[in-house]
Each structure stands twice: as C-alpha cells, then as structure tokens.
Amino acid sequence: MSGLVRAGAKQVRGAYRQRQLEAGESGWGAPVAPPPVVPAKHRPARVVVIGAGIQGGILAQGTVALEGAELVGIADLDTDRARALAAKVGLAPAGVSADAAALIARERPELVCVATTAPSHVALGRVALDTGVRRILLEKPIDISYDDAVAFDAAARAAGAVVGVNYFRRWAVDPAAVRDAVRSGAIGRVQIVTAQLGASDLAMIGSHFIDLCRFFLDEEIASVSANLHESGRVNVRGADFEDPTGHVLLTFAGGARAFIDFDDGIPKNDFVITLRGEDGIIVIEEGQLRWSLRARSTRTWTFPMATGNAPVLCNARVLHGMLTGDVAACTTADGLAALDAVLAAHHSSADGGRRVALPLTHEQRQLVVRFP
Numbered sequence: 001m002s003g004l005v006r007a008g009a010k011q012v013r014g015a016y017r018q019r020q021l022e023a024g025e026s027g028w029g030a031p032v033a034p035p036p037v038v039p040a041k042h043r044p045a046r047v048v049v050i051g052a053g054i055q056g057g058i059l060a061q062g063t064v065a066l067e068g069a070e071l072v073g074i075a076d077l078d079t080d081r082a083r084a085l086a087a088k089v090g091l092a093p094a095g096v097s098a099d100a101a102a103l104i105a106r107e108r109p110e111l112v113c114v115a116t117t118a119p120s121h122v123a124l125g126r127v128a129l130d131t132g133v134r135r136i137l138l139e140k141p142i143d144i145s146y147d148d149a150v151a152f153d154a155a156a157r158a159a160g161a162v163v164g165v166n167y168f169r170r171w172a173v174d175p176a177a178v179r180d181a182v183r184s185g186a187i188g189r190v191q192i193v194t195a196q197l198g199a200s201d202l203a204m205i206g207s208h209f210i211d212l213c214r215f216f217l218d219e220e221i222a223s224v225s226a227n228l229h230e231s232g233r234v235n236v237r238g239a240d241f242e243d244p245t246g247h248v249l250l251t252f253a254g255g256a257r258a259f260i261d262f263d264d265g266i267p268k269n270d271f272v273i274t275l276r277g278e279d280g281i282i283v284i285e286e287g288q289l290r291w292s293l294r295a296r297s298t299r300t301w302t303f304p305m306a307t308g309n310a311p312v313l314c315n316a317r318v319l320h321g322m323l324t325g326d327v328a329a330c331t332t333a334d335g336l337a338a339l340d341a342v343l344a345a346h347h348s349s350a351d352g353g354r355r356v357a358l359p360l361t362h363e364q365r366q367l368v369v370r371f372p
C-alpha cells in the first residue's frame, strides 16, 4: 500500500472515530480529537485576559496554544502578577495593565475573559460590554450577586453579545458524547446521578458538577438539600473568601436525583461520575480518561476520552468556542441556574438540610456569600 493510501485510510478512520465519539457511540485507542483551530473567517481573534491568577494563567496559555488566536493584553490589579504571567506566555510588557477598561479600549479585542474572583466577574464583564466587546467569557461562578448577573445578562442580550460562563466541560468532546448517549436512550431514563469528587469546595468545584448534572439531564433543578461545613483549609485566593465543603442532593423536574459529594475523606482530583438509568449505567472516571456504558443487553463498552483533561487544552476549546460560536456552549442562563443552586445549598444547610425549592425567591437570592 502506498504511503498516500495509508495516510488517506488513517484520515478516514480518524474522522469516522471522531464522529462516533461525538455521537457517543464508539471509541478505541488513544485520545484522538485534534486541537481546535480558529478558522480564517473568525480572525483576527484577539484576546484580553483580566485576572492573572491561577485561572487567568490557564486562559492566557490556552490562548497562546490556540492556533489563530492572539493574546493582546493581561490586566490585573496586581501588576507584578500580570507582568510575571506576560513573561511566561511571551506577551510584551506593553500588553500589561492594572486598568482593565483602558486596556480593552486600547486593544479592542474580539474576546475578553474575566478570570478574577467571583465578586468582580459581572462588573468587569460590564466594563468589556460598555467598551464595545461582543464576546465575553466570565469565569464561574457567574458572580456572587444573582441580581447583578441578571442585569448584566439583559444588557448583553440587548447589545447582541455572546457571553459564556466557564463551566468548561460544556465545550468538551467527551461530556457531549455522554449526553448524546443519554439522549439516545442507551441507558433508559436517568434516575440517579452521583458525582464523587473528593475534598474540595461548593462554589469552586461543586458548582461545575451541579452544572454538569443539568447538562446531562437537560432538565431544571427542582430542589436542593445540602449539608455544608467549613473545610478548615485556607483559601489560596484569600482568607476573606468563604466556600464550604460538604455534599448536596439535587432533585430534577423529571424526578431524577443527583448526589454531589465534595467532602473530605477521598482524595481530590479523582472525579467519578455515575449516571444510573432504568436500563443501564454510565461511569465516567475523569482522572483515568475513560468512561463506560453498560446497556440493557448488559454488555459494557469502555471509551477512552477523545481529549485529555489538561487544563490549558480544555480551556483552548472554550476559547475556540467563544471566538467562533453564535451562542456560548455554557450560557448566562446556565451560570444563573448554577448560582441559584449554590445559594440554595447555603440556605438548606443553614436550615439543617431542609429541602429548598428552585428557582429561589427574590428574597432568597439576596443572600451574600463571598465565594471565589
């Protein structure tokens, strides 16, 4: 077989497998999804990152890793931190500023990523919107203020802006494959979801999986019960932040239950998610880069993840989606639903684990929790 034919056959096999994976049907071998590229029609794709901390660093590196995108600015109140990040990712010192508004006005980027801590997400998103930016990625949780986030959402809609909230799994290939398998009825109607996360915090990690449950089940949360307590860990983002550990139980409009445990006792970063349907079960072992599906026939398929879980590459996918999509894969409505559930968990836990119905009332949404 000539080299050309072999290369052609390999390409066809790769494309076929990718399609199957995206359809949640099949998969074998090593991760295959190619890194994303911003197509010519979406260039220039200039990006400003606000917040040069842990996540801002990942988004800056993700921009540099994304072919067709260009990092043009980093803003942080802590300019030393911004300068250090700029040096790490190869951005000239002139691209660093303590003044996000001035930087955005000067650079006129296509996309602004707000990667500061939650109390300033919406305020900085508003700065970007008012400066004419029409693609804005807010870090999760969307903000600490439900009302401010709703007002921002309305302003962004009126301006025709694309706003996303970085629950990054919504942009990834494998969770979409799982959701498609669920939608296709492969395990029947899903009744029970569990997310076993290990020692972590409600807003920081738990809210990712609150959102993921909504994504998999494609339904709204009807109620939240929670048992939360202080973790005793010092929050690396500052001692003034409050984000307890514990567990939450969600019920969904269609009757499914989801139990999300982020309490101490098992190590962090070995996330295991199960979806139990009437006719089968899906088990996702994120750290092992695989998921399996046991169908009605009792046959079990195991799929290697199409993409790894390296944060820079996961976020490059988010950036690609934000730069090219007409709608964000994770919208402000999704961010607001996750925030409602986080606030409900605080209400429930403060009331001995009582079940709190969603959506929350206006009064319940006035609760102020300073999570990062």
Ligand SMILES: NC(=O)c1ccc[n+]([C@@H]2O[C@H](COP(=O)([O-])OP(=O)(O)OC[C@H]3O[C@@H](n4cnc5c(N)ncnc54)[C@H](O)[C@@H]3O)[C@@H](O)[C@H]2O)c1
Pocket (backbone or CB within 6 Å): 050, 051, 052, 053, 054, 055, 056, 075, 076, 077, 078, 081, 100, 115, 116, 117, 118, 120, 139, 140, 141, 166, 167, 168, 203, 204, 236, 237, 372
């Ligand atoms: N999507 C994810 O997977 C993911 C992962 C980690 C963190 N996060 C989120 O990202 C956000 C940041 O987390 P982090 O770990 O990078 O925090 P961090 O404390 O390491 O960094 C935050 C940075 O923002 C800067 N900052 C704060 N307020 C600012 C303002 N008004 N203007 C300019 N700069 C300001 C701080 O000086 C700091 O450098 C949090 O909301 C967190 O929940 C998301």
